[in-house]
Amino acid sequence: MTSPTTVPLDSDPKFADYAAPEALVSTQWLADHLGDPGLVVVESDEDVLLYETGHIPGSVKVDWHLDLNDPVTRDYVDAPAFAELMSRKGIDRDTTIVVYGDKSNWWAAYAMWVFSLFGHSDVRLLDGGRAKWQAEGRELTTDVPTPERADYPVVERDESGLRAFLPEVRAHIGRPMIDVRSPAEYSGERTHMPDYPDEGALRGGHIPGAQSVPWSRAANDDGTFRSAAELRAIYTGEKGLQPTDDVIAYCRIGERSSHTWFVLRYLLGFDKVRNYDGSWTEWGNAVRVPIVKGDQPG
Amino acid sequence: MTQPSDLPGSLQEIVDDFAALTNPDRLQLLLDFSRELPALPARYAEHPELLEPVPECQSPIFLLTELDTSQAAGDRATVHLYFSAPPEAPTTRGFAGILQEGMDGLTAAEVLAVPADLPMRLSLADAVSPLRLRGMSGMLGRIQRQVREKITAAQ
Numbered sequence: 001m002t003s004p005t006t007v008p009l010d011s012d013p014k015f016a017d018y019a020a021p022e023a024l025v026s027t028q029w030l031a032d033h034l035g036d037p038g039l040v041v042v043e044s045d046e047d048v049l050l051y052e053t054g055h056i057p058g059s060v061k062v063d064w065h066l067d068l069n070d071p072v073t074r075d076y077v078d079a080p081a082f083a084e085l086m087s088r089k090g091i092d093r094d095t096t097i098v099v100y101g102d103k104s105n106w107w108a109a110y111a112m113w114v115f116s117l118f119g120h121s122d123v124r125l126l127d128g129g130r131a132k133w134q135a136e137g138r139e140l141t142t143d144v145p146t147p148e149r150a151d152y153p154v155v156e157r158d159e160s161g162l163r164a165f166l167p168e169v170r171a172h173i174g175r176p177m178i179d180v181r182s183p184a185e186y187s188g189e190r191t192h193m194p195d196y197p198d199e200g201a202l203r204g205g206h207i208p209g210a211q212s213v214p215w216s217r218a219a220n221d222d223g224t225f226r227s228a229a230e231l232r233a234i235y236t237g238e239k240g241l242q243p244t245d246d247v248i249a250y251c252r253i254g255e256r257s258s259h260t261w262f263v264l265r266y267l268l269g270f271d272k273v274r275n276y277d278g279s280w281t282e283w284g285n286a287v288r289v290p291i292v293k294g295d296q297p298g
Numbered sequence: 299m300t301q302p303s304d305l306p307g308s309l310q311e312i313v314d315d316f317a318a319l320t321n322p323d324r325l326q327l328l329l330d331f332s333r334e335l336p337a338l339p340a341r342y343a344e345h346p347e348l349l350e351p352v353p354e355c356q357s358p359i360f361l362l363t364e365l366d367t368s369q370a371a372g373d374r375a376t377v378h379l380y381f382s383a384p385p386e387a388p389t390t391r392g393f394a395g396i397l398q399e400g401m402d403g404l405t406a407a408e409v410l411a412v413p414a415d416l417p418m419r420l421s422l423a424d425a426v427s428p429l430r431l432r433g434m435s436g437m438l439g440r441i442q443r444q445v446r447e448k449i450t451a452a453q
Binding site (some may be wrong): 046047048049050052053063065066102 | 325326328329332357385386387388389390392424425426427429430
């Protein structure tokens with residue numbers, strides 16, 4: 001990307017303290033910029049029907065199961081499928097994408113992470129996501145836009161620095177790792193989120209040395225991100241991580257850890273944060289990988 | 299499919315309706331079921347502890363079955379179904395709406411005979427993903443277990 005950003009940044013003072021203020025927009029900014037040329041708003045939710053009940057005017061839907069996951073291999077879609085998806089949604093390589101979604105932006109952050117694997121340069125999250133937009137009484141519509149087809153190039157994924165696979169995670173034991181699941185999943189009392197479907201892990205516990213920081217500690221009650229000072233107090237103060245550290249984050253399937261990936265990478269400016277999307281549904285089923293039970297990193 | 303259906307007519311009709319549609323229209327139909335899911339009657343709305351949670355669903359849903367033995371007893375008793383799920387979980391509400399419309403008013407024997415693969419027959423796997431359909435299987439399994447328990451308890 002050499003061309004300058006054409007869609008202006010959000011100068012909200014809250015964002016100024018973050019390492020990369022350009023990676024967030026506020027609901028007010030989005031309301032003011034809907035329809036700007038070069039901007040495409042993407043809704044990405046856990047619930048596949050939520051978009052149909054009403055969405056931000058002009059926004060397009062990207063579903064993590066149906067659009068981003070390969071239907072056969074446990075992997076993301078390949079470069080041609082990604083290019084086709086983006087083209088269909090009216091997204092060009094230099095489009096500014098603002099992603100928002102339900103559940104404090106878990107799936108929005110996950111979509112952003114997948115977009116980043118393909119090197120899309122200008123992706124921003126809507127601070128507070130769908131819930132905040134709705135709580136503020138802002139407009140929602142059931143009109144589904146029919147974007148003019150774009151011509152997104154076929155770009156192979158460059159996962160280095162963004163994605164960690166099991167052998168790399170294994171080699172990383174002893175270096176900074178964050179487990180973002182609930183305390184009961186971390187300790188091994190249970191293998192899936194309370195009140196969530198069990199996606200099948202045979203063993204419970206965590207990867208040796210991983211520190212427990214549930215993803216939700218980075219979010220306020222309204223789904224917005226905590227301030228830079230609050231986030232620093234958690235990750236660098238309490239957990240002793242440094243922005244120069246090489247960090248791996250994981251959860252159950254990589255969605256909640258995308259939220260933490262965003263926090264460390266863009267809000268606190270860590271140099272290298274990888275998401276281990278295999279996460280516990282891989283580690284907890286793999287043969288002879290080490291596991292620690294209990295509430296200590298081990 | 300030409301073999302005779304092993305589903306009650308009310309459920310077969312829903313299966314046929316979904317089968318006749320394209321994927322985007324299937325989502326719209328699921329949304330209609332979501333919107334039409336009846337609210338809990340007051341006697342349950344005021345007593346949420348009576349409802350059973352369904353952890354197989356990604357979003358919170360609670361359900362309760364009632365066995366009406368005023369006309370017939372045992373497995374000929376009439377089953378009524380009640381669900382509670384928030385509006386921000388339309389997919390889960392849609393699944394509940396299908397079960398409510400397709401099974402409420404059936405006899406206990408008919409409810410127990412509904413095959414466990416019902417969710418996979420709804421032509422929704424490509425529209426919502428098979429993983430999400432597991433939530434519906436969880437609801438169906440719980441409904442059938444409750445009905446079985448209630449028949450035993452009434453004997």
